[in-house]
Amino acid sequence: MIEFLNFIPLNLKAMETSTKSLISIEKSKTSKIDKVDFDNLAFGSVFTDHMLVCDYKNGAWENPKIVPYGPITLDPSAKIFHYGQSIFEGMKAYKDIEEAIWLFRPLDNHKRLNISAKRMAIPEIPENYFMEGLSALITLDEKWIPKKAGSSLYIRPFIFASGQGFHASPANEYKFMICLAPSGSYFSGKVKVLIEETYSRSANGGVGYAKAGGNYAGQFYPTQLAIEKGYNQVIWTDDNTHEYIEEAGAMNIFIRINDTLITGPTSDRILDGITRKSIIEIAKDENIKVEVRKITVTEVVEAAKNGSLKEMFGAGTAAVISPISTFGHKGTDYDLPELQESYATRLKNRITDIQYNRAEDKFGWRYKL
Template sequence: MTNPSNSEIDIVKSSKSKIKDVDFNNLVFGRIFTDHMFVCDFIDGVWQQPKIMPYQAMSFEPSARVFHYGQAVFEGMKAYKDENGKIWLFRPDENHKRINKSAARLAMPEFPRDYFLNGLETLLKMDKEWIKSGIGNSLYIRPFVIATEPAISASPANSYRFIIICSPAKAYYSGKVRVLFAEKYSRSANGGVGFAKAAGNYAAQFYPTALAQEKGYQQIIWTDASSHEFLEEAGTMNIFFRINDSLVTAPISDRILDGITRKSIIQLAEDNGITVEVKRVPVTEIKEAARNGSLKEIFGAGTAAVISPISAFEHAEEVFEIPDNEDSYASLFKKQLLEIQHNVSQDKHHWRHEVK
């Protein structure tokens, strides 16, 4: 079949909106969902007619392959509304490319760009009242794909479902974050699926993260699986280290997610004349920088979190507190990024995408 236009999306509108029951000043991340969702099935080697329907529960057979072999990938995006009521996406083509890259690694079919953008824009226009203006407000968007074929033989599925759901959002983390540097557990390994937004990557880190939380830390900064000597990324964020007036971050690889916020910060740093060194980051280097005072900041970066300052880290039973910095790079980049996303400032890199 050919890729559909907006008019070819099968639309069923919700009979009644839930929006009046939502307290937008007291949102818990990822718990409230908008009135509609986008659904498209892959059957017999072809993506079928896309649909937008009221947000609802779905039924799957107990033998659906996603439950047994973990064929599931997802993306994280946000929509923003400016003071004139216009709706904006931030670098959506990057999300589309990345979900297809993730899908390919898990032997899942890629999703056509036209389906993705047309479906997403139609969904956002239908649920536009859920997107609140003002910096700090956004609509979190979760596209994902799961294997739906009812069969428990260990092989890739023949049928899949692509879904987009949306959730109004404010801050993902409130305040500063304390982290533990990984010494035993690993997030990903060479040749694995660490670069993909595969659901299993996140499930596997819940247990060691829970252990860290018992010690008073919100996140783990993962180290390389072979030696645990090099810092790579946190559970929901890429990581930046500021040593004196330069930024250091790990290179992307088959272990590390190619974060869209990460690459945007690297560009913003260049725009601001700040040196960024992309290299392997030894644990010993960061600990020594903390001891001699040259470690000025650590912050995480991701779509949900935006930018989260890290106030302390622990490694080998040593705790290092990171003092506040008056000329914080984290604050600078967060301000510049949010102003671009909300159509407040110039977008010289053409990252914004207007939903018309």
């Protein structure tokens, strides 16, 4: 069994003292912001004026710098092109009505990035580089944070192998970057999912729990096949029996049977989603009965047939909470009921109210920039 690091809450105050000295800033001479239609944002396709870049060379991360957003140059033998050595995180920045900027559990993203780094043999990024980099970059481009409901500033920290050579071994140079993309919803409209029974996302002892680039490319083809059949996403199952529900690639999966909310346990095959674990805590706080246990496909199909399956939804940073309207399995589509008072809506309201500073944050998850 692979050991996971625990997420230990750190002292946020201690970190803020040295801010602004670490990061050098080269400002863009012009801004692209006037060319952006903030009322019609797609997901992750428009980028702000600046980006953070930090190189790993000679065994150490160099000082991070903020520069105008623009192309990067690499040798064709850079290992990212050949061996997929890359990891990333997904985060969002929120503005409240008083224009204060908030992040949501950013230290958890830093911890998870380093968990991914370890599994992918990438050097870990120091916490102050990550946190101060985020802070300086978002502050600089804060006008790009969308105000329209449902839109947000999507934050993409990522690390990839820039070192050269065709030997199949870890690179000796890396780039850590942060880019910002004002974004609309990840899904538009109802989400139909297909429970996969042929392809798989991850192996026992593999890299499924890491936010590694290759985990995503491997899902594209099976997802395309599902899209051709009229679904939006695939719900992955275990690679050995296809009987256990795992995750949906871009989100963790929750199901509600009668009044119990159930989600699968994380493992070395399943991403430890920050939205997922927040939803578990909020649901408990709402006095919803929560079970974290293995979910079988048979159980979900039976529950759909006998009417006890009330809801299914995905949870993730990009997708927030995305209610599933239909799931397909072995050629049959099962429609979920439309509830007046769904857990999905209730939990989405609770978490977004915390994220946008519209309500008390009893969990201490909000992080002010």
